[in-house]
Amino acid sequence: MSTAIEPSIEDVGYRGLDELEARALEIIKSRGNEGIYQHELWKALGLDSREGSRLTLRLLKKGLIVREPAVHRGRRTYKLYLAKQVKQQVRLEVRIGNALEIPCFTCKNLEKCHSGGFFDPINCPMFGAWLNTKIRMLRRAMQS
Numbered sequence: 001m002s003t004a005i006e007p008s009i010e011d012v013g014y015r016g017l018d019e020l021e022a023r024a025l026e027i028i029k030s031r032g033n034e035g036i037y038q039h040e041l042w043k044a045l046g047l048d049s050r051e052g053s054r055l056t057l058r059l060l061k062k063g064l065i066v067r068e069p070a071v072h073r074g075r076r077t078y079k080l081y082l083a084k085q086v087k088q089q090v091r092l093e094v095r096i097g098n099a100l101e102i103p104c105f106t107c108k109n110l111e112k113c114h115s116g117g118f119f120d121p122i123n124c125p126m127f128g129a130w131l132n133t134k135i136r137m138l139r140r141a142m143q144s
């Protein structure tokens with residue numbers, strides 16, 4: 001028997017990002033398959049080229065975006081796209097054999113924990129850390 005957890009794109013892709021990174025991803029996402037020139041993104045975020053380059057590199061390192069060389073008005077630049085693994089909905093299989101590793105099963109606050117409550121899975125660092133570990137494992141598996 002297994003239970004499937006299907007986080008939304010926001011749950012998967014944007015968890016653990018700072019506000020600037022999340023805003024950048026929203027803008028890149030809104031351009032869809034067309035992508036966005038990196039200087040356009042930086043301008044939309046009010047960043048200079050140095051800050052923009054750092055932001056782009058962070059998102060690339062996290063595997064959240066991809067970039068392709070492009071030419072804009074005769075100048076070489078990059079176009080940025082949302083990475084495929086962020087676009088795809090992630091299906092995370094949790095088998096009962098592994099269920100004991102889920103922090104909630106041994107949590108003393110389980111009965112008081114619910115959406116919108118003082119104990120809330122959305123804000124729980126233990127649950128978030130467990131879920132992030134699973135997502136990292138899944139991403140590694142998708143890349144291999």
Ligand code: SF4
Nearest residue numbers: 104107110113121124
């Ligand atoms: S989400 Fe956190 S607080 Fe809630 S039951 Fe799970 S481990 Fe406990």
